[in-house]
Amino acid sequence: MALRCIVSVLRFGTPRVAPLSTAPVAREQPVAREQSAAGREATSGCRAAEGARPPLPVVDFGNTQEAYRSRRSWELARSLLVLRLCASPALLAHHEQLLHLTRRLLGQSLFDKLMKMTFYGQFVAGEDQESIRPLIQHNRAFGVGSILDYGVEEDLSPQEAEHKEMESCTSAVEREGSGTSKREKQYQAHRAFGDRRDGVISARTYFYANEAKCDSHMETFLRCIEASGRASDDGFSAIKLTALGRPQFLLQFSDVLTKWRRFFHQMAAEQGKAGLAAMDMKLEVAVLQESVAKMGIASRTEIESWFTAETLGVSGTLDLLDWSSLIDSRTELSKHLVVPNMQTGQLEPLLSQFTEEEERQMTRMLQRMDILAKKATEVGVRLMVDAEQTYFQPAISRLTLEMQRKFNIEKPLIFNTYQCYLKDAYDNITLDVELARREGWCFGAKLVRGAYMAQERARAAEIGYEDPINPTYEATHAMYHRCLSYVLEELKHNAKAKVMVASHNEDTVRFTLRRMEELGLHPADRQVYFGQLLGMCDQISFPLGQPIPIPVLVHKEDVSGDLEDSDT
Numbered sequence: 001m002a003l004r005c006i007v008s009v010l011r012f013g014t015p016r017v018a019p020l021s022t023a024p025v026a027r028e029q030p031v032a033r034e035q036s037a038a039g040r041e042a043t044s045g046c047r048a049a050e051g052a053r054p055p056l057p058v059v060d061f062g063n064t065q066e067a068y069r070s071r072r073s074w075e076l077a078r079s080l081l082v083l084r085l086c087a088s089p090a091l092l093a094h095h096e097q098l099l100h101l102t103r104r105l106l107g108q109s110l111f112d113k114l115m116k117m118t119f120y121g122q123f124v125a126g127e128d129q130e131s132i133r134p135l136i137q138h139n140r141a142f143g144v145g146s147i148l149d150y151g152v153e154e155d156l157s158p159q160e161a162e163h164k165e166m167e168s169c170t171s172a173v174e175r176e177g178s179g180t181s182k183r184e185k186q187y188q189a190h191r192a193f194g195d196r197r198d199g200v201i202s203a204r205t206y207f208y209a210n211e212a213k214c215d216s217h218m219e220t221f222l223r224c225i226e227a228s229g230r231a232s233d234d235g236f237s238a239i240k241l242t243a244l245g246r247p248q249f250l251l252q253f254s255d256v257l258t259k260w261r262r263f264f265h266q267m268a269a270e271q272g273k274a275g276l277a278a279m280d281m282k283l284e285v286a287v288l289q290e291s292v293a294k295m296g297i298a299s300r301t302e303i304e305s306w307f308t309a310e311t312l313g314v315s316g317t318l319d320l321l322d323w324s325s326l327i328d329s330r331t332e333l334s335k336h337l338v339v340p341n342m343q344t345g346q347l348e349p350l351l352s353q354f355t356e357e358e359e360r361q362m363t364r365m366l367q368r369m370d371i372l373a374k375k376a377t378e379v380g381v382r383l384m385v386d387a388e389q390t391y392f393q394p395a396i397s398r399l400t401l402e403m404q405r406k407f408n409i410e411k412p413l414i415f416n417t418y419q420c421y422l423k424d425a426y427d428n429i430t431l432d433v434e435l436a437r438r439e440g441w442c443f444g445a446k447l448v449r450g451a452y453m454a455q456e457r458a459r460a461a462e463i464g465y466e467d468p469i470n471p472t473y474e475a476t477h478a479m480y481h482r483c484l485s486y487v488l489e490e491l492k493h494n495a496k497a498k499v500m501v502a503s504h505n506e507d508t509v510r511f512t513l514r515r516m517e518e519l520g521l522h523p524a525d526r527q528v529y530f531g532q533l534l535g536m537c538d539q540i541s542f543p544l545g546q547p548i549p550i551p552v553l554v555h556k557e558d559v560s561g562d563l564e565d566s567d568t
């Protein structure tokens, strides 16, 4: 039997009391960026007419009778049993052995039935489009929508997973060479962490087999997008980029992006700007040119041609967004670039060599993303790109951003995911919001805390790089609220920006509702969505959905099996 889990995604808001006319946050807009600033102006001011807004009741998470109104008695009994069992550390520690033993005692068929009645029934929507339909309709009647997400895990042993990972995360050059890689340790494959499923409970893991398998994942995502389009006119679908191509490319690209960003920070430190938020670091171009020339990275004439008034404006300063645009695929510059290796002090090429086959694989991955985004546009479904491990994430986030540039012209079709357990979450999200403003496309984000904490920490400690995760839970909590507040402010000024608050944390949900109220963000504007995994916290999902007099949106289903079997 295939494993699947479900996600509920709700859209909601509270009564608006604060006027929309509150003064906008002052933001610097250099002359050269007038066009994008104008683009941003054009996107604002198209919210639903205030007169048409229904009055909103207060959400009461304490009213359990209301919260569980949608659930039948036997479903409540099942929830009680399953959630109690899931909360038992002893059971969790030995769940694999216990499942194995139960399967042996009952036989496959009885075991499957038992699982369907309990765990799968609680967290999984169903096996195909037909079987999930009643649940979607039932939840929708209570104001909870769906996101379709495919949740079948491949049946791989840890050894098989490790083998696949090592094969697919190493380039031909690395395999043929002395075994040393130019990539930083963090962005190299490590056998001990090859099985990326370790310690991850709520996210599906993909391992690269071949290009045909990636095509088949794409087909499955396409069917999910189509099914979402049919199930709702306000639907979401989720995809993972590790399903769509060889992860070696994601590692290499992440390495490049990180080195380039670190180089900027090093230059900023030389100019006495260390410790500032990324968006506040503005480097003096003349000083920067001097430093780069001294390092022998490029000739002075070359360096001067990087920083022109056309690319930078006339401010005489350069920020991280300007800096990042220098290695944009559109400027051919990156091919000639070298950066200093902090460990050896040597200059090294920024981009490693790809073989022709690797180039083809990379292109096919980008083509698959493009096909999915086009399908999503065609059927009016928003596409959320999941965030994954930190050694893939810079590339995943950057590729998603490229899709946003292309497809988020009229509305935010593509949603990027920001993991707030990361120390650099605030820098990541503020930079992307600022880029969307400058370039005039619609910002769309899903905010999560992050699903890979234990694995990330163990890997950093074992391999020897800085732990990318916030030091404490409280720091992650504060980071989430800081990022969320920033994005909600953006939503207030930009009617086309949207956010999904993907969390089971009641405090965070309350915080969002309060900030929405303060900022005057109304659910009728459909800018804020809430997302939870199906069956994980009905006591939050349903009170959010129930009292709202407008259809409260989607609920995400993870389905598996034959989505093409039926047409809803």
Ligand SMILES: Cc1cc2nc3c(=O)[nH]c(=O)nc-3n(C[C@H](O)[C@H](O)[C@H](O)COP(=O)(O)OP(=O)(O)OC[C@H]3O[C@@H](n4cnc5c(N)ncnc54)[C@H](O)[C@@H]3O)c2cc1C
Pocket (backbone or CB within 6 Å): 007, 008, 009, 202, 203, 385, 386, 387, 388, 417, 419, 421, 448, 449, 450, 451, 452, 453, 469, 470, 471, 472, 473, 474, 476, 502, 503, 504, 505, 531, 532, 533, 556
């Ligand atoms: C709709 C939806 C979509 C999701 N998509 C993604 C995705 O694309 N990528 C992804 O990575 N995750 C994703 N998640 C999972 C999410 O990141 C969290 O793991 C999960 O939701 C638990 O966080 P919480 O806010 O719900 O609950 P909480 O219980 O408030 O938070 C638990 C989280 O806090 C963080 N944390 C816990 N202890 C510490 C500590 N000591 N120090 C620092 N941080 C700590 C961890 O991130 C942990 O998962 C998604 C979740 C939902 C509901």
